[in-house]
Amino acid sequence: MRNQRMTTILITLLFILSPLAAQSESEETAPRQAINACPLGVAFGIFSVNYEYLVAPSHGILGRLDYEMIPETYSEGSIDAAGYAAVINYRKHLRDSLDSFYVGTYGRYRVYLGDGRLSGQEFSFALPEVTIGINVGRRWLWENGFNLNLTFGYGYAYSWREVENTSVEATKAIDAFEDEYAFISPFLGEFSIGYAF
Numbered sequence: 001m002r003n004q005r006m007t008t009i010l011i012t013l014l015f016i017l018s019p020l021a022a023q024s025e026s027e028e029t030a031p032r033q034a035i036n037a038c039p040l041g042v043a044f045g046i047f048s049v050n051y052e053y054l055v056a057p058s059h060g061i062l063g064r065l066d067y068e069m070i071p072e073t074y075s076e077g078s079i080d081a082a083g084y085a086a087v088i089n090y091r092k093h094l095r096d097s098l099d100s101f102y103v104g105t106y107g108r109y110r111v112y113l114g115d116g117r118l119s120g121q122e123f124s125f126a127l128p129e130v131t132i133g134i135n136v137g138r139r140w141l142w143e144n145g146f147n148l149n150l151t152f153g154y155g156y157a158y159s160w161r162e163v164e165n166t167s168v169e170a171t172k173a174i175d176a177f178e179d180e181y182a183f184i185s186p187f188l189g190e191f192s193i194g195y196a197f
Contacts, residue, residue: 032098058095106135111127118173121170136151
């Protein structure tokens with residue numbers, strides 16, 4: 001009778017623990033990292049790459065670097081400018097997987113550096129910006145590791161201006177650049193493809 005009871009307990013434990021063991025094994029083999037790039041941004045002169053790591057099954061930390069080539073069509077100042085940005089993004093995935101909807105917060109430091117010439121005078125400037133915001137998104141992940149990610153975010157931006165030549169003409173040219181260049185905003189967007197592993 002005692003042996004029969006022990007056998008019943010062992011079989012019951014086997015049935016209970018087997019799915020748990022399989023689940024933990026599949027969680028261990030599920031991708032926890034992804035590296036992505038934004039192919040559509042290239043059409044706008046924006047090059048962006050990011051890396052996400054799941055620090056826990058549903059908590060991800062993402063780092064992103066951006067570079068923007070900016071055409072000289074935003075003012076009379078013949079401005080040659082470029083933008084550089086670094087983003088840190090926390091993502092709370094709604095499932096214990098990269099393949100999930102998520103919500104999160106982000107911080108971004110971005111700076112636009114430019115040189116211009118107007119009325120025979122040269123000037124240079126820096127437009128630093130710090131943004132804190134919230135974002136939502138979705139990553140789709142296929143078995144081969146290919147993934148697609150879509151993110152939208154918005155926040156509060158604090159920016160300032162550093163100018164070497166503070167002439168009235170230079171100030172007006174920089175004002176026009178800030179007003180007309182559409183990507184200067186607290187918006188965060190991402191449509192990227194990449195590989196998860």
